[in-house]
Amino acid sequence: MSAWKVLLTDGLEENGIAILRASAEVADKKGISADDLLQIVGDYDALIVRGRTKVTPAVFAAAKNLKVVGRAGVGVDNIDLKAAKEAKVTVVNSPLATTVSVAELTMGLMLSVVRDIPRADATMKEGKWLKKEFEGSELYKKTLGVIGFGRIGVAVANRAKAFEMDVLGYDPLIPADEIQKRGGTPATFDELLAKSDIITMHIPLTPDSRGMLNADAFAKMKDGVRIVCAARGGVIDEDALLHALETGKVAAAGLDVFTAEPPGLTALVSHPHVVCTPHVGAQTMEAQGRAAHDIATEVVAALKGETLRWKVA
Numbered sequence: 001m002s003a004w005k006v007l008l009t010d011g012l013e014e015n016g017i018a019i020l021r022a023s024a025e026v027a028d029k030k031g032i033s034a035d036d037l038l039q040i041v042g043d044y045d046a047l048i049v050r051g052r053t054k055v056t057p058a059v060f061a062a063a064k065n066l067k068v069v070g071r072a073g074v075g076v077d078n079i080d081l082k083a084a085k086e087a088k089v090t091v092v093n094s095p096l097a098t099t100v101s102v103a104e105l106t107m108g109l110m111l112s113v114v115r116d117i118p119r120a121d122a123t124m125k126e127g128k129w130l131k132k133e134f135e136g137s138e139l140y141k142k143t144l145g146v147i148g149f150g151r152i153g154v155a156v157a158n159r160a161k162a163f164e165m166d167v168l169g170y171d172p173l174i175p176a177d178e179i180q181k182r183g184g185t186p187a188t189f190d191e192l193l194a195k196s197d198i199i200t201m202h203i204p205l206t207p208d209s210r211g212m213l214n215a216d217a218f219a220k221m222k223d224g225v226r227i228v229c230a231a232r233g234g235v236i237d238e239d240a241l242l243h244a245l246e247t248g249k250v251a252a253a254g255l256d257v258f259t260a261e262p263p264g265l266t267a268l269v270s271h272p273h274v275v276c277t278p279h280v281g282a283q284t285m286e287a288q289g290r291a292a293h294d295i296a297t298e299v300v301a302a303l304k305g306e307t308l309r310w311k312v313a
C-alpha cells in the first residue's frame with residue numbers, strides 16, 4: 001500500500017503518472033468542479049494542477065492532509081500563495097519544461113500578425129484569391145520589444161534575432177548588463193513602447209503587472225504597432241487594446257491568453273486584426289511530456305522531504 005495519495009485535477013501525461021505511481025496512489029479527476037474538489041481534497045497529500053484549477057484559500061482550508069501543490073507549467077497565478085504559506089503547504093512548478101513551445105508559438109503569432117496568415121487561409125477556404133489584399137510586412141530589421149527578459153522572453157529574443165530583428169528588453173528585475181548578456185538591448189518601459197514595431201509580453205501576472213499595457217502605454221507606442229501576448233491576459237487592459245485596434249494605433253494583435261478564459265466570442269476575439277489561440281503556448285507533446293516528468297519528480301521529492309529545484313512557496 002502506497003504511503004501517499006496524489007490528486008490530479010487537470011490531467012497529466014502518462015510518463016508523469018508512472019513516476020508518481022512508483023511512490024504514491026494516484027487519482028485522476030481531470031475536469032473536477034470547484035465544489036467537488038472541496039469535498040475530496042482532504043484525502044490527499046499532494047495536488048497537481050495546470051491552469052484551470054483555482055487553488056483558493058477554501059481549497060487549502062479543506063485540504064487537511066495536503067503537503068504539496070504541483071503546477072505542471074510555469075504561472076502560479078491560479079494558486080493562492082499566501083494561503084499556501086499559512087497552511088504550510090509547499091508549492092512547486094516545472095518552469096523549464098515549456099519555454100521552447102511558448103517561444104515557438106510566440107514566433108507563430110508574430111508571423112501571423114505581420115502576414116495575416118489565418119485570414120489569408122480563411123479566404124482561400126471560401127474559394128477566394130485575394131492576393132492584393134494580403135500585403136504584409138517583414139520582421140527583418142524591425143524592432144521587437146520584449147517585456148520580461150526571463151526564460152521565455154530570452155528564447156523569443158534568440159529566435160527573433162535569427163530573423164535579424166533588433167531586440168529591446170525591458171525587465172526591471174534584471175540588471176541592464178544581464179539583459180545585454182542575454183542578447184537584448186536594455187530599454188526603459190517608455191523607450192521600449194516608443195521604439196518597438198512589435199511588442200511581446202513574457203511576464204507573470206502579478207499585482208504590479210496587471211493591466212501593464214493600458215491606454216497610457218498604447219498612447220506612447222508607434223502608430224501601427226503590433227502586440228503579441230502569450231503570458232497572461234490580465235497583463236493587457238483588453239478594453240484599451242480593443243480601442244487601440246479600432247483607432248488603428250495598434251495594427252494587429254496575436255493573443256494566446258485572455259483575462260477570462262475561455263473568453264467566448266468577444267469583440268476582441270472577433271476583431272479582424274486579432275489572431276487568437278486558446279492558451280496553447282505550452283500545449284505540445286514535448287512540453288507536456290517534460291512538464292509531467294518534472295512536476296511528478298518534484299512532487300515526489302517534496303513528499304519525501306528531499307531538496308527541491310523549483311520551490312515557489
Ligand SMILES: NC(=O)C1=CN([C@@H]2O[C@H](COP(=O)(O)OP(=O)(O)OC[C@H]3O[C@@H](n4cnc5c(N)ncnc54)[C@H](O)[C@@H]3O)[C@@H](O)[C@H]2O)C=CC1
Nearest residue numbers: 074075148149150151152173202203204209230231281282
Ligand atoms: N501561454 C502559455 O501557455 C504559457 C504562458 N506562460 C507565462 O509566461 C510567463 C513567463 O514565463 P517565464 O519566462 O518562464 O518566466 P521567468 O520568470 O523566467 O521570466 C519572467 C520575467 O518577467 C520579469 N518580470 C516580472 N515582473 C515584471 C514586470 N512587472 N515588468 C517587467 N518584467 C517583469 C521577471 O524579472 C522575469 O525575468 C509565466 O509567468 C506565465 O504567465 C508560461 C508558460 C506557458
Ligand SMILES: O=C(O)CCC(=O)C(=O)O
Nearest residue numbers: 050051072073074075282
Ligand atoms: O498549463 C497550461 O494550461 C498553460 C501553461 C501556462 O500558462 C503556464 O505554464 O504558465
